[in-house]
Amino acid sequence: MNDELLIEECRRILRRIAWRLQYRTRKISNEELPIIENACGQNLMSSVDAKLHVEELLNSLPSKAIFIIEQVVINRIPEEIIAQQLGISQQGVNKYKRKYLEVLQKKIVSDRVSS
Numbered sequence: 001m002n003d004e005l006l007i008e009e010c011r012r013i014l015r016r017i018a019w020r021l022q023y024r025t026r027k028i029s030n031e032e033l034p035i036i037e038n039a040c041g042q043n044l045m046s047s048v049d050a051k052l053h054v055e056e057l058l059n060s061l062p063s064k065a066i067f068i069i070e071q072v073v074i075n076r077i078p079e080e081i082i083a084q085q086l087g088i089s090q091q092g093v094n095k096y097k098r099k100y101l102e103v104l105q106k107k108i109v110s111d112r113v114s115s
Helices: 002-040 048-059 063-074 079-086 090-114
Strands: none
Touching: 048 063, 048 090, 063 079, 063 090, 079 090
């Protein structure tokens, strides 16, 4: 009887962990991928023009921001690893990423308005 309770408790914990991972992945995708898709259009993401546009947008940022966005958003490397490489906290990487994704989003919107 005690073993059954332990097994059920483990299952409950594993389901919660799986749900959190799935939620976190969905949240990251919803925050980061639309910026790239809005800039280039979903159908054009593989085109050379779209890649050049994204590269041009990235090159307008400071080098640290370029590194963080390329690694975390494009290459999907966890923020914790990038934080260790840069010698800053994971929260610092996240804050920097969010700040410069917003900058990119504003540039995309202003480019569309001026076109």
